[in-house]
Amino acid sequence: xxxxxxxxxxxxxxxxxxxxxxxxxxxxxxxxxxxxxxxxxxxxxxxxxxxxxxxxxxxxxxxxxxxxxxxxxxxxxxxxxxxxxxxxxxxxxxxxxxxxxxxxxxxxxxxxxxxxxxxxxxxxxxxxxxxxxxxxxxxxxxxxxxxxxxxxxxxxxxxxxxxxxxxxxxxxxxxxxxxxxxxxxxxxxxxxxxxxxxxxxxxxxxxxxxxxxxxxxxxxxxxxxxxxxxxxxxxxxxxxxxxxxxxxxxxxxxxxxxxxxxxxxxxxxxxxxxxxxxxxxxxxxxxxxxxxxxxxxxxxxxxxxxxxxxxxxxxxxxxxxxxxxxxxxxxxxxxxxxxxxxxxxxxxxxxxxxxxxxxxxxxxxxxxxxxxxxxxxxxxxxxxxxxxxxxxxxxxxxxxxxxxxxxxxxxxxxxxxxxxxxxxxxxxxxxxxxxxxxxxxxxxxxxxxxxxxxxxxxxxxxxxxxxxxxxxxxxxxxxxxxxxxxxxxxxxxxxxxxxxxxxxxxxxx
Amino acid sequence: xxxxxxxxxxxxxxxxxxxxxxxxxxxxxxxxxxxxxxxxxxxxxxxxxxxxxxxxxxxxxxxxxxxxxxxxxxxxxxxxxxxxxxxxxxxxxxxxxxxxxxxxxxxxxxxxxxxxxxxxxxxxxxxxxxxxxxxxxxxxxxxxxxxxxxxxxxxxxxxxxxxxxxxxxxxxxxxxxxxxxxxxxxxxxxxxxxxxxxxxxxxxxxxxxxxxxxxxxxxxxxxxxxxxxxxxxxxxxxxxxxxxxxxxxxxxxxxxxxxxxxxxxxxxxxxxxxxxxxxxxxxxxxxxxxxxxxxxxxxxxxxxxxxxxxxxxxxxxxxxxxxxxxxxxxxxxxxxxxxxxxxxxxxxxxxxxxxxxxxxxxxxxxxxxxxxxxxxxxxxxxxxxxxxxxxxxxxxxxxxxxxxxxxxxxxxxxxxxxx
Numbered sequence: 046x047x048x049x050x051x052x053x054x055x056x057x058x059x060x061x062x063x064x065x066x067x068x069x070x071x072x073x074x075x076x077x078x079x080x081x082x083x084x085x086x087x088x089x090x091x092x093x094x095x096x097x098x099x100x101x102x103x104x105x106x107x108x109x110x111x112x113x114x115x116x117x118x119x120x121x122x123x124x125x126x127x128x129x130x131x132x133x134x135x136x137x138x139x140x141x142x143x144x145x146x147x148x149x150x151x152x153x154x155x156x157x158x159x160x161x162x163x164x165x166x167x168x169x170x171x172x173x174x175x176x177x178x179x180x181x182x183x184x185x186x187x188x189x190x191x192x193x194x195x196x197x198x199x200x201x202x203x204x205x206x207x208x209x210x211x212x213x214x215x216x217x218x219x220x221x222x223x224x225x226x227x228x229x230x231x232x233x234x235x236x237x238x239x240x241x242x243x244x245x246x247x248x249x250x251x252x253x254x255x256x257x258x259x260x261x262x263x264x265x266x267x268x269x270x271x272x273x274x275x276x277x278x279x280x281x282x283x284x285x286x287x288x289x290x291x292x293x294x295x296x297x298x299x300x301x302x303x304x305x306x307x308x309x310x311x312x313x314x315x316x317x318x319x320x321x322x323x324x325x326x327x328x329x330x331x332x333x334x335x336x337x338x339x340x341x342x343x344x345x346x347x348x349x350x351x352x353x354x355x356x357x358x359x360x361x362x363x364x365x366x367x368x369x370x371x372x373x374x375x376x377x378x379x380x381x382x383x384x385x386x387x388x389x390x391x392x393x394x395x396x397x398x399x400x401x402x403x404x405x406x407x408x409x410x411x412x413x414x415x416x417x418x419x420x421x422x423x424x425x426x427x428x429x430x431x432x433x434x435x436x437x438x439x440x441x442x443x444x445x446x447x448x449x450x451x452x453x454x455x456x457x458x459x460x461x462x463x464x465x466x467x468x469x470x471x472x473x474x475x476x477x478x479x480x481x482x483x484x485x486x487x488x489x490x491x492x493x494x495x496x497x498x499x500x501x502x503x504x505x506x507x508x509x510x511x512x513x514x515x516x517x518x519x520x521x522x523x524x525x526x527x528x529x530x531x532x533x534x535x536x537x538x539x540x541x542x543x544x545x546x547x548x549x550x551x552x553x554x
Numbered sequence: 555x556x557x558x559x560x561x562x563x564x565x566x567x568x569x570x571x572x573x574x575x576x577x578x579x580x581x582x583x584x585x586x587x588x589x590x591x592x593x594x595x596x597x598x599x600x601x602x603x604x605x606x607x608x609x610x611x612x613x614x615x616x617x618x619x620x621x622x623x624x625x626x627x628x629x630x631x632x633x634x635x636x637x638x639x640x641x642x643x644x645x646x647x648x649x650x651x652x653x654x655x656x657x658x659x660x661x662x663x664x665x666x667x668x669x670x671x672x673x674x675x676x677x678x679x680x681x682x683x684x685x686x687x688x689x690x691x692x693x694x695x696x697x698x699x700x701x702x703x704x705x706x707x708x709x710x711x712x713x714x715x716x717x718x719x720x721x722x723x724x725x726x727x728x729x730x731x732x733x734x735x736x737x738x739x740x741x742x743x744x745x746x747x748x749x750x751x752x753x754x755x756x757x758x759x760x761x762x763x764x765x766x767x768x769x770x771x772x773x774x775x776x777x778x779x780x781x782x783x784x785x786x787x788x789x790x791x792x793x794x795x796x797x798x799x800x801x802x803x804x805x806x807x808x809x810x811x812x813x814x815x816x817x818x819x820x821x822x823x824x825x826x827x828x829x830x831x832x833x834x835x836x837x838x839x840x841x842x843x844x845x846x847x848x849x850x851x852x853x854x855x856x857x858x859x860x861x862x863x864x865x866x867x868x869x870x871x872x873x874x875x876x877x878x879x880x881x882x883x884x885x886x887x888x889x890x891x892x893x894x895x896x897x898x899x900x901x902x903x904x905x906x907x908x909x910x911x912x913x914x915x916x917x918x919x920x921x922x923x924x925x926x927x928x929x930x931x932x933x934x935x936x937x938x939x940x941x942x943x944x945x946x947x948x949x950x951x952x953x954x955x956x957x958x959x960x961x962x963x964x965x966x967x968x969x970x971x972x973x
Contacts, residue, residue, distance in 0.1 A: 065630045065959040067937055071639055072632075106738035122637045136737050153736070156797050167736065492731070492947040537637035542952060543683065545732035549796040552736065 077123040080533030082297045084125035088184050088235035089113030090196065090226065090287070091242050091301075094520075095187025096214065097130075099506035099513060100164075100548070102138025102151035103189055103214065107506075110514035110544060113185050113239060115521035119536050120237075130185040131218045139171030140213050142204075146171060147213060152507035154500065155553045162500070164507040165553035175213045176204060181220060186230045188215045192245045192275055193458075194266040194283045196226040231290050238291045239524060241301035241476070243284065243458045246275035247451045251306045252510065254412055254440035255375075255447030261454065274450055277457035284458075288465045297532060299472035299524050302459045304480035307410055307448055310499035311509035313484070315411035319419045320368040320432055327363040330433065334361040337399060341389060351378050359403045369405040370419055370432030375439050376446045377401045402436050408445035413499070413509045415441035472524075472531035479523045488519060492542040495519060503546040514544040576674035576693050576904055577815075577838060579869075579891075580623045580649045583927035583968035587915025588873025589887025590931075591832035593821035594760065594770035595873075598927075598970040602653035602667035602701055604819070605758040605772040606713030609655040609703035610663040614972035621927060621968020622650040629676065629905050631684070633956030638683040645692075647675045651968075655703070665701035665715070670694065671774075672721075672814050674904055681740050684954050685728040687945060688903040689742065695721040695779065695814055699756065714757025721779040722748035723812065725903075729793070729800065730947060739792040741799070743858075745808055745848060747786040752777045754814075766825040776816035776842055783807040783851045800856055807851035813842040821871075828878075832887075834871040840864035840894030861944040862901070867894035873913070880919065885929070887913040898953075900940030905958045907938040917970070925970045933962040 069076060089095050089111075096103055097111025108114065108130050117128030133140075138151035155165040188195070190212050200206050202219025220229050230238070249272045250257045257272025266279050291298060306312070322330070342356040351359070355378065361371060381400030384391045391399070405411075411419070418441055423429035431437060443451075459477065466473035480497070482488060483504045487496040495516070496502035499509055504516040512520060522538040529536055582600030585592035592604030599619035601608040609617075625647035632639040655665040677690035696719070703713035726744040733741040758772030786808040793803045821834035841864060848858040873887035889911040900907070915929030941955025 065628050065935070065937075065961040067630060067632060067957060067959050069634075070632065071634050071637060076634070077637060106734070109738070119637055154796075154798065160797060162798060491952050493950055537635060540636045540638075542947075543636075543731055545734060548734070548736065548794065549798040550736050550794040551796050 071122065077537060078535045079120075079123040079125075080529070080535070082528060082532040082534050083236040084120035084123060086126055086184075086233065086236040087113070087117055087120055087128060087238070088230050088233050089187060089239045090230045090291070091187045091240065092191045092245055093187065093189035093511060094244060095239070095241055096185065096189050097187065097517065098189045099508070099511045099517075100138070100151040100153070101149060101506075101508040103133055104136045104138035104151050105132050106136055107138075107151075107514065108132055108185075110517050111185060111187065112517045112521040112524065113187065115518055115539055116239075116524060116536075117184070119521070119525060119539060123534060123536050128184045129181075131179050131181070131183045134173040135169075135171060137167055137169045137171045139173070141171055141174045142207070142213070143176055144174065147175075147208075153553060154507060154547045154549045155551045162549075164500070167550070168552050168554050173217075175207075175216045178216070179218050181218050182229060182233045183218055184233070186218075186226055188212055188226055190214065190245060191226065191242065192266075193243045193280050194275065196242060196287055197283050199223045199225055201226065227287055227290055231294060234294050235291070235296045235298075238296050238298035239301065240287060240291065240298065242287070243275075243280060243303045243462070244306070246280055246458065247303070247454050248306045248510070250274045251443055251447070251451050252311060252412055254438075254443050255450070256440040259450045259454070261450075274454045277454055277461070280454075280458050281461040284461055285465055288469055288471070292469050292471070297471065299474055299528055299531075300462050300466045301474040301476050301524065302462045303455050304477045305455070306451060307443070308480055308484040308497065309510055310497050310502070310505045311413045312410040312443060313497065314413055314499040314509060315416045315419070316367075317405055317407050317409055317411065318367045318369050319411070320363075320370050322363055322365060322368055324365040327365050327368070330363045337361065341384070341399070344388070345380060345383070350380065350383060361402070361404050370437055371402060371434075372405050372409070372432070372437040372442045373401045373439055374403050374442070374444055375401055376444060377403060398436065405437075405442060408448075410443040410448065411441060412443065472527040474524050474527040476520065476523065479519065483516070483519070488541075490542045491540065495541065500547060507547055513546045515541050515546050518544040576672050577817075578625070578647070578649050578671060578673050580625070580931075580964065580966060581651050581669050581671060582619065582653075583621045583623075583915060583929040583966045584619075584885065584917060584970070585873070586623075586931060586966060587885035587887060587913055587927075587929040588832055588875055589834075589871040589889045589911065589913050591821060591823070591834040591871045591873040591887060593758065593772050593819040593834050594768040594823040595821075595830070595832050596760075596768065598972070599653035599655050599665070600651075602655060602665045602699070603651065603669050603671075605760055605770045606665060606701040606703050606715060606756065607711045607758045607760040607772075608768075608770060609665050609701065609713055610657070610661065610705040610711045611760065611762070612655060612657070612663070612972075615657045616971075616973040617655045618653070618971040619927075619968060620650070620652040621966055622648055623929075623964050623966035624648055625675075625962060625964050627960065627962035629902075629958060629960045631902065631905075631956055631958055633683065636683075638956065640678055640682040640684070642676055642678055644677045645675050647673060649673060655701070661705040663703040665703060667697070667699040667701060669697050671697060676903060676905070678902065681728065684902045685740065685742075686731045687727060687901060687942060687954060689726045689728065691726075691903050692724045693722075693812070695719055709762045710759065712757070712759045714755060717754040717756060717774070717777065719752045719754065719777050719779065719814065721750045721752065721812070721814075723781070729790075731952070733794070733799070735792045735794045741791070741793045743788055743790050743801075745786060745788045745810070747781040747810075750779050750781050750785060752779050758819075768823045770819075770821050772819045774817045776839060777814040779812045779814060781808065781810045781812075783809045783849075786810060788848070788850055806855060809849045809851070810847065812846065815839045815842045828876055830875040832871075832873040832875075834869075836869040836871070838867050838869070838894065841866050843894070860901075861899065863896050863899045864894040865896050867892040882919070883917040885913075885915045885917075887911075889913070891933075895940075898941060898943040900938070900955070900958070901942045901944070902954075902958075905960055907935055907940065907958070907960075909933050909935045909960075915966075923972055927968040927970055929966045929968075931962070931964040931966075933964070935960040
């Protein structure tokens with residue numbers, strides 16, 4: 046028997062040799078390559094987009110589908126290392142502080158009593174308490190809500206500064222209360238990084254319907270309000286500081302530019318014409334505005350208070366069919382005081398209504414938040430119809446003038462980003478072009494065409510601002526493309542059809 | 555001799571016996587060792603499967619053969635475009651056989667056979683890249699068959715009998731590529747049915763025109779395993795609570811039909827001293843397997859249509875036997891097994907392309923009556939780039955494919971007894 050035992054190892058080898066082996070296994074070294082890049086320690090820096098925020102919240106499954114995590118899975122095939130993320134506690138997404146809920150749960154697609162689908166807030170008690178500080182470091186340093194300058198602002202993760210000057214998501218992961226996001230990223234000594242920041246520097250202004258201030262010319266970001274546009278020089282200064290710190294460790298990386306915030310479904314879903322009227326109602330409304338159109342406005346021109354051009358823009362006219370709503374435009378001349386004096390002598394309430402009134406036009410954008418307001422009654426009074434007799438408030442309309450401010454700042458940011466990518470020999474990702482394609486003809490994939498249409502287009506989550514997992518997968522592919530091109534790497538892209546879009550459930554509040 | 559024996563064992567360690575589709579050609583260790591030839595080989599009771607007409611030519615009054623194989627099969631998948639990879643972790647299959655024959659007269663022999671010619675056990679990691687097609691599947695069919703073999707002349711015999719089949723299936727896949735519940739768990743369905751019975755038959759003849767030379771032919775009928783709605787249970791899991799979802803969580807009945815295809819075999823054997831040579835040709839009528847359609851009992855649950863479009867497939871088998879010493883008979887064989895899978899319908903649930911089977915084995919005779927029969931099969935598949943195009947989303951075909959490489963290694967052990 047003994048003489049046979051010596052054959053046992055040979056037998057074992059022979060058995061092992063029966064395992065199927067590919068001629069070129071993709072898991073073998075050098076099938077996929079990192080080129081001049083080194084993915085062993087990838088750190089992603091950015092805002093909600095980097096964190097994987099979706100459906101109005103940050104939750105676990107969305108974090109798993111964050112573009113940095115998708116990229117890291119692909120990097121792992123080309124020498125990439127472990128990628129850690131500050132996962133939230135649950136799939137509800139709401140945050141609490143000391144047990145009190147401070148942010149809402151995520152949106153899901155639910156059906157109403159009539160079976161019509163629409164976004165609704167997922168039911169449940171969230172369990173992610175931001176006072177429970179996680180021990181990092183985390184490769185994903187995406188901080189939802191962060192603007193460019195926040196990444197270098199000490200105390201942004203200090204709960205003592207919350208909510209005025211601290212961010213609940215950074216409070217969870219800051220290495221110490223007065224750490225900066227940038228310092229915590231650089232301390233990880235990344236071999237590779239991605240930086241996608243600046244979106245919120247214009248986005249919050251846009252999503253608030255331009256309710257904030259364009260701070261161009263104000264170089265002190267500590268004086269900015271939450272909905273303000275960041276001065277382009279401030280952006281350039283902090284952004285170059287970030288890039289310098291990141292490349293200072295010898296890391297290679299990718300810089301991602303800012304997409305047009307006005308092409309997201311948050312602004313493209315509510316139509317400009319949204320007020321359905323029959324002929325008698327339109328005629329009735331027109332008769333109410335006849336005096337205003339025919340005497341008040343020409344009179345104001347006559348007195349030199351407004352230009353003839355502005356008077357034309359302020360004309361109110363309804364017709365049978367679907368009409369443009371009325372709105373307040375704070376870029377118009379406020380005529381409420383003048384209208385109370387002679388010769389107009391209007392009462393204060395009417396004068397206030399007409400103060401910055403105009404009718405919307407095709408160049409205005411209506412945020413998703415306006416959908417729940419347009420055509421509704423104020424205090425159940427049938428005379429007070431939002432968007433008709435009651436003008437839409439400023440935050441429900443992003444006017445062409447406001448869009449112009451956003452576009453100007455964005456173009457400046459993007460010039461900075463592109464310039465710094467070139468100067469530091471980094472990969473440059475044109476997320477703007479990518480989103481234009483999605484919002485335009487769409488992106489064809491193996492299961493259809495990805496578009497930016499709200500709910501059904503597939504690219505965006507139910508907040509209308511942040512991508513769906515499939516949208517994030519497309520983003521990851523764009524960045525991988527840029528990295529492969531820049532560094533001669535061969536990181537494979539993912540199949541975006543494998544990623545989900547919106548979650549359906551009727552477990553809602 | 556011992557050295558030769560050891561080397562032979564090592565050489566044959568990698569031998570496995572599978573055939574295209576979910577046909578599992580492991581119906582006798584002696585035959586398997588000879589490339590699974592046997593339609594014209596008179597050796598032991600394995601004839602009950604290969605060609606019942608030959609039973610009447612067995613020298614002894616009572617013949618019994620039984621055995622079992624252990625199927626170790628692995629499938630690897632990779633997609634170089636997206637960097638996806640997967641490997642099956644399939645349970646070890648244990649197909650078995652039992653045959654008995656009894657000569658009631660010089661011209662008539664009765665027999666009984668139980669064997670498992672169809673089956674498949676493939677298990678991928680849950681939620682792998684192709685999980686919308688299959689997570690795991692376990693198909694099994696046991697054939698039980700009474701037989702009669704009649705010698706019409708010294709040179710010619712016929713045989714056959716009815717077949718009773720008891721089949722079972724357990725199959726799990728995700729509903730599609732993306733649907734999950736609120737926690738991100740993929741929505742999936744398991745269909746389960748067991749003890750499904752069906753009937754068929756087989757018959758053959760054997761011709762011995764001169765001494766040492768035999769011809770045989772055998773036919774086994776197509777048997778459709780029909781699952782009725784009150785026999786099958788489909789269980790949906792992790793489906794979100796929404797009228798927008800295609801189904802709801804819970805169990806419903808289902809009906810389905812799975813064909814176990816007909817198989818023609820013709821072959822010949824020639825004995826020359828201590829040597830015997832055998833050749834078989836099999837034609838499996840796989841064209842019967844057009845589509846696996848699952849009809850869920852509730853009308854509002856969309857039926858699952860899974861086109862297969864198999865083609866008839868041939869297998870060419872060669873075997874040789876050598877009576878080395880009185881106690882030991884050595885066997886070896888080779889076969890080429892054509893896959894029934896057609897272009898564009900390579901489903902990961904039965905990932906079989908053309909394969910080469912290398913077989914070997916031996917019988918160790920313990921006295922005159924009893925022998926131990928051992929066999930090995932190594933089934934070698936070329937790696938293949940293939941895709942399945944029968945899956946659709948929103949009416950659009952979504953191909954799933956990549957590179958597959960399979961192997962199977964199947965050792966088997968049996969006994970033969972004659973009295």
